[in-house]
Structures are given as C-alpha cells and as structure tokens.
Amino acid sequence: MSEKTSFTPNSNSESDGANHNSGFDKFFKITQRGSSVKQELVAGLTTFLAMVYSVIVVPNMLGDAGFNQGAVFIATCLVAAFGSLVMGLWARLPMAIGCAISLTAFTAFSLVLGQGVSVPVALGAVFLMGVVFTIITVTGIRQWILSNLPFGVAHGTGIGIGLFLLLIAANGVGLVVKNPEAGLPVALGHFTSFPVIMSVVGLAAIIGLEKRKVPGGILIVIIAISILGLIFDPNVVYKGLFAMPEFGGKDSLFGKLDIMGALSPIVIPSVLALVTTAIFDATGTIRAVAGQANLLDKDGQIIDGGKALTSDSMTSILAGFVGGAPAAVYIESAAGTAAGGKTGLTATVVGVLFLLMLFLSPVSYLVPSYATAPALMYVGLLMLGNVTKLDMSDSVDALSGLICAVFIVLTCNIVTGIMLGFGSLVIGRVISGEWKKLNVGTVIIAIVLVAFYAGGWAI
Numbered sequence: 001m002s003e004k005t006s007f008t009p010n011s012n013s014e015s016d017g018a019n020h021n022s023g024f025d026k027f028f029k030i031t032q033r034g035s036s037v038k039q040e041l042v043a044g045l046t047t048f049l050a051m052v053y054s055v056i057v058v059p060n061m062l063g064d065a066g067f068n069q070g071a072v073f074i075a076t077c078l079v080a081a082f083g084s085l086v087m088g089l090w091a092r093l094p095m096a097i098g099c100a101i102s103l104t105a106f107t108a109f110s111l112v113l114g115q116g117v118s119v120p121v122a123l124g125a126v127f128l129m130g131v132v133f134t135i136i137t138v139t140g141i142r143q144w145i146l147s148n149l150p151f152g153v154a155h156g157t158g159i160g161i162g163l164f165l166l167l168i169a170a171n172g173v174g175l176v177v178k179n180p181e182a183g184l185p186v187a188l189g190h191f192t193s194f195p196v197i198m199s200v201v202g203l204a205a206i207i208g209l210e211k212r213k214v215p216g217g218i219l220i221v222i223i224a225i226s227i228l229g230l231i232f233d234p235n236v237v238y239k240g241l242f243a244m245p246e247f248g249g250k251d252s253l254f255g256k257l258d259i260m261g262a263l264s265p266i267v268i269p270s271v272l273a274l275v276t277t278a279i280f281d282a283t284g285t286i287r288a289v290a291g292q293a294n295l296l297d298k299d300g301q302i303i304d305g306g307k308a309l310t311s312d313s314m315t316s317i318l319a320g321f322v323g324g325a326p327a328a329v330y331i332e333s334a335a336g337t338a339a340g341g342k343t344g345l346t347a348t349v350v351g352v353l354f355l356l357m358l359f360l361s362p363v364s365y366l367v368p369s370y371a372t373a374p375a376l377m378y379v380g381l382l383m384l385g386n387v388t389k390l391d392m393s394d395s396v397d398a399l400s401g402l403i404c405a406v407f408i409v410l411t412c413n414i415v416t417g418i419m420l421g422f423g424s425l426v427i428g429r430v431i432s433g434e435w436k437k438l439n440v441g442t443v444i445i446a447i448v449l450v451a452f453y454a455g456g457w458a459i
Contacts, residue, residue, distance in 0.1 A: 028092060033295075033342040040094075042216040043341025044349025047096050049222050050332040050372045051350075054080065055357060055364050058099045058325060065108035067119055067323070068251040075099075075253060075324035077245075077358045083315035083327050085351035091307035092344030095289055095333040096351075097315050102281065102413075103274060104325035106459045111270050117261070123253065124262030127320025129274040130327075133313040136279065142309045146283055147301065148441030152394075152401030153421040154300070155386040158288040159401070160408025160417045161331055162383025167409055169376035172369045173199045194233055195370035198225050202374030210378075218339045218375045225371040239362040253323025269457065274326055276452055277459045280415045282312050282328040289329065292383055293337035334379040335372075396432055400425035419453055422446035 025031055030040065058076045063069035076099050083097025112122050136142055149157075170176040171186075173195040179187040190196060202221045209217030229236040247254070262271065286309065290302040297303055308329075315327035336346050357364065390398040404421025408414050426446045429438050452458055 028343040028345045030343050030345065035340060035342040037345070038215070039340040040343055040345035041349055042219050043094060043336040043339040043346040045353070046216075046219045046222065046339040046375065047094075047330075047333055047336030047341065047346060048350045048353040049219070049367055050335040050375055051080070051096060051098055051330045052357070052364050052367055053369065053372070054098050054101070054330075055361070057101060058104050061101075061104050061108045062325065065112035065119075065122075067108075068253065070246060071251050071253040071323050073361065074245050074247065074358060075319065075322040077354050078322050079315060079319045079324040079327050081351045081354040082318050083312060083351075084347045084354065086314065087308065087311040087329075088344035088347030088349075088351060090344075091304050091311050093290070093295060093302075093304060093308050094293060094337055094341035094343060094346035095286065095308065095329045096336070096347050097312050097327050098330050098354075099319060099325040100278070100282070100328035100330075102459065103278065103328065106270075106274065106277075107325050110459070111267075115266065115270065117267060118258070119253075120256050120258035121261035121264075121267060123257035123320050123323060124259040125267050125271050125274070125320075126324070126326050127257050127259060127317060128262050128271050129278070130313060130316030130318070130320055132271065132275050133278055133316055133326075134310065136275070137306075137309045137313045140306075142279060142283055142313075143306055144441065145279065145445060146287060146305060146309070148439065148445055149287065150397055150400065150422070150425050150442055151300075152390060152397035152399070153404050153418065153425065154287060154401075155291075155389045156401030156404035156421055157284040157408070157414070157418060158291050158383050158386040159405035161285065161288045161334075161414065162380040162386070163405060163409035164412065164414070165331055165334070165376045165380035165383070167412070169199070169373040169380070173373045175199060195368070195373075198228065198370045199373040199377070202371070203377050206374050206378045216339065218335065218378065221374055222367070222371050225374070226367050229368045229371060230366060233368065236366065236368050239365055241360055241362060243359065243361045245358045245361070255321060256323065257320050273457045273459055276457065277415055278313075278316070278326060278328060280418050280449070283309065284414050284418055285331055286312075286329050288383065289331070289333050289337060291386070292334050292379075293342060295342065332372075332376065334383065335375045338375075338379045338382055396425065396428040396434060400428060413459075415449075415458065416453070419446075419449035423450055 055076050059069040059072040062072045080098040087095050087097055174189040175196045176186050177189040179185055202225050206218055206221050295303050312328050319327050390401055392398045400421050403424045404417045407420045408417030423446050429435050
C-alpha cells in the first residue's frame with residue numbers, strides 16, 4: 001500500500017527538542033506525519049484515559065458469567081497492552097486495541113449464560129475466533145472487504161460511529177436515558193446532576209481550548225474534571241496507587257482454554273458469529289479512525305492498513321489464551337487522534353500504560369465516566385464532519401451512506417448500519433438503472449451481510 005500522503009509538518013515539532021533525523025523520529029515517522037513527540041505522548045495518554053474504563057467493565061461483564069474478575073482484569077490489561085504495542089511498533093498507527101465491549105457482552109451473556117457453555121470452552125471459542133479472524137486477515141479477505149467499501153458507506157460509517165460515540169457518552173453520564181414512558185426510546189436525563197453538568201461544561205471547555213489551539217486541551221479537561229470529581233463526588237474515592245497483580249494461583253485463566261470443546265457443533269456457530277461481527281465492526285472502526293486522523297492514501301485506503309487489520313486479529317488469539325474477550329480497535333482511539341496523534345507512538349504509549357495499569361489498578365477508579373465523556377462527545381462531533389465528504393450528486397451512494405450512519409446509532413450496532421448501507425446501495429443502484437456502477441465485490445458483501453442477519457446469526 002502506498003506510503004505517500006499529504007501531511008504538512010507541524011510547526012511545533014521543532015519546539016519539543018526532537019531530532020528530526022533521529023532513528024526514533026524516522027521509525028515512527030513523527031515529523032513526516034506532521035506531529036511531535038510531545039503531541040504523540042499527550043495523544044497516547046488521552047486515548048488511555050478514554051478507554052481505561054475497560055479494565056472495570058470487561059471484568060464485571062465476564063464476572064457475571066462466572067469468570068474470576070481478578071484474572072479477567074489481568075487479561076484485559078495484557079490484551080490492551082499487547083494489541084496496542086503491536087499496532088504502535090509494527091503497524092505504526094495511532095490506534096489502541098482492547099477487549100471489545102460488544103464481543104465481551106456476547107461472550108458473557110449469550111455464549112456462557114445463554115448457551116450454558118463453560119468458561120474454558122468460551123475461552124476456546126475466543127481463541128478459535130482469533131485464529132479464523134487472523135487467517136481471513138492475512139489471506140487478504142479483510143483488505144478486500146475494505147477496498148470494496150463504497151465511498152458513501154465508508155464515510156457513513158465514520159458519521160455513524162460519531163453519532164454512536166455521542167450516544168454512548170451521553171447515556172453513560174445520564175444526559176440521555178431510556179425513556180420509561182410510552183413514546184420514543186430515549187429521553188433527557190437529570191440535567192442538573194453533577195455528572196451531566198461536568199460533561200456539558202467539559203465539552204464546551206474542550207471546544208474552546210481546541211479553538212485556541214491549546215496543546216493537550218482534551219487531556220487538560222479530563223484531568224481537571226477527574227480532580228473535581230475527587231473533591232465533590234463521593235463516588236470517586238482514592239484507593240491508593242499501587243496493587244500487586246496475582247498472575248498465578250488456582251483462579252488464573254492463563255492457558256485454561258478448551259479448544260476441543262469449542263469445536264463442538266453447538267459452539268461453532270457462535271465462533272462464526274464472533275468472526276463475522278468482528279470483521280465488519282473492527283474494520284469499519286479502523287477505517288473511520290484512520291479517516292478522522294487523515295491517515296488515508298491518495299486512493300482513500302488506510303496507510304499500512306494490512307498491518308492494522310492483522311494487529312487486532314492476532315490480539316484475539318492472545319485474549320483466548322490469557323482469559324480475556326475478543327479484541328478490536330477501540331472507537332476511543334479517535335480521542336487520541338483528535339488530540340493530535342498521528343503515529344504509532346500514540347498506540348505505544350497506550351500499550352505501556354496498560355502494562356503499568358497491572359500494578360496501578362486503583363488509579364482506574366479516579367477517572368469517572370463524566371471525565372472522559374466530553375472527549376468522546378467532542379470526537380463524535382468531529383466525525384460528523386464526514387457528512388461534507390458525501391457526494392450528493394450521486395444520491396444513491398450518498399443516501400446509502402446516511403442510512404448506514406443513522407442505523408448505526410439507532411440500532412447501537414456498527415455492523416447493522418453497514419449491512420443496511422450495503423443493501424440500500426445495491427437495491428438503489430439496480431432500481432435507478434445504475435447497476436453498471438456496482439462491482440462484484442460490493443454485491444457479494446451485501447448478500448453475505450443480509451444472509452448473516454436473515455439467518456439469525458447477528459450479534
């Protein structure tokens with residue numbers, strides 16, 4: 001894939017003392033991509049703070065299904081550390097990897113609690129999913145899917161993920177809640193509650209700081225709100241800084257997977273559902289984050305996209321071995337790219353911080369959801385800018401992209417939006433008499449996705 005791009009060197013890159021001719025700078029292509037070491041470090045810390053909640057959410061979810069929470073905490077940190085380091089040092093892109101929340105929920109509530117499979121068999125399923133996922137990636141099938149994303153659907157995915165981020169963040173702090181009354185499914189939450197006030201004020205502060213081009217504006221807001229939470233919110237409690245993890249013992253999940261059990265006819269359909277969902281969910285996320293970070297080549301393809309796609313699939317193999325959930329690039333990576341991250345140094349910082357988190361687990365409780373919600377909402381708003389990239393003169397393509405975007409947020413599922421976008425595009429092209437604009441790849445992907453949903457295999 002072409003390495004050529006149109007990055008403009010950042011005028012601030014001189015000021016942080018980085019040697020533009022150093023091996024470090026050349027390895028990460030910091031100057032080439034118009035960034036600086038300081039900018040990348042800030043972006044890495046921002047991404048980490050935006051996704052550190054995973055070390056609480058993932059163990060809680062899997063804990064409800066009978067996994068040992070302490071063992072899952074260690075696995076979650078290791079998965080995020082390994083995946084992000086691979087992405088940073090090998091693919092050299094600013095995207096962080098961790099245990100995917102949606103796939104974690106499927107593993108816990110559908111596979112274990114729903115189908116009654118044991119924890120070892122569930123881990124075996126995660127491992128097999130990672131193997132199949134990697135085979136599909138290294139054989140070029142994922143790259144083929146990426147290259148056959150229609151222009152409108154590609155940008156629609158970015159718009160939809162932006163809307164999805166807004167909904168996730170707003171719901172997480174109680175700004176938008178499930179409507180208990182008859183009518184539309186959502187309603188305004190408790191607007192005067194502390195988390196909501198902090199989130200709204202924080203979002204406005206980020207907008208102001210970014211307008212003034214204050215370095216690390218997003219990170220400043222996250223830290224400031226965390227401090228206010230520690231002072232005024234009784235739910236934010238200092239529990240210390242250091243805690244020694246327990247890697248061994250009878251509760252450890254290292255190597256406890258049952259691969260043969262996962263090969264049973266009962267479990268295999270779930271493995272395939274995990275693979276299919278991961279292919280389109282993770283691939284769409286990678287494309288959206290890369291686009292938001294301006295890391296696309298002249299043909300609109302992700303720079304070093306093959307390595308990026310392989311990084312998350314390989315990480316899922318590790319997840320099954322250490323006792324975690326399937327891995328994927330985190331949408332929250334966009335918080336780091338919004339903070340200026342353009343290189344693999346951003347992801348490398350995230351990976352190192354998750355390794356440290358193994359020994360600093362109490363710190364995760366000092367960053368409440370309303371501290372990171374403003375960053376996610378800000379990123380969501382930025383990603384809505386993809387609307388301007390839609391070509392309304394090609395209404396079938398553009399409106400299919402908007403269908404993709406809208407249904408990502410209405411169904412809270414990226415794959416569902418992509419499926420409806422592809423289906424609308426194919427049907428729209430045929431009925432409008434523009435069937436010659438379709439390529440075989442787009443039609444095949446549309447048929448596979450529709451069949452996946454019609455067969456009831458969708459997660």
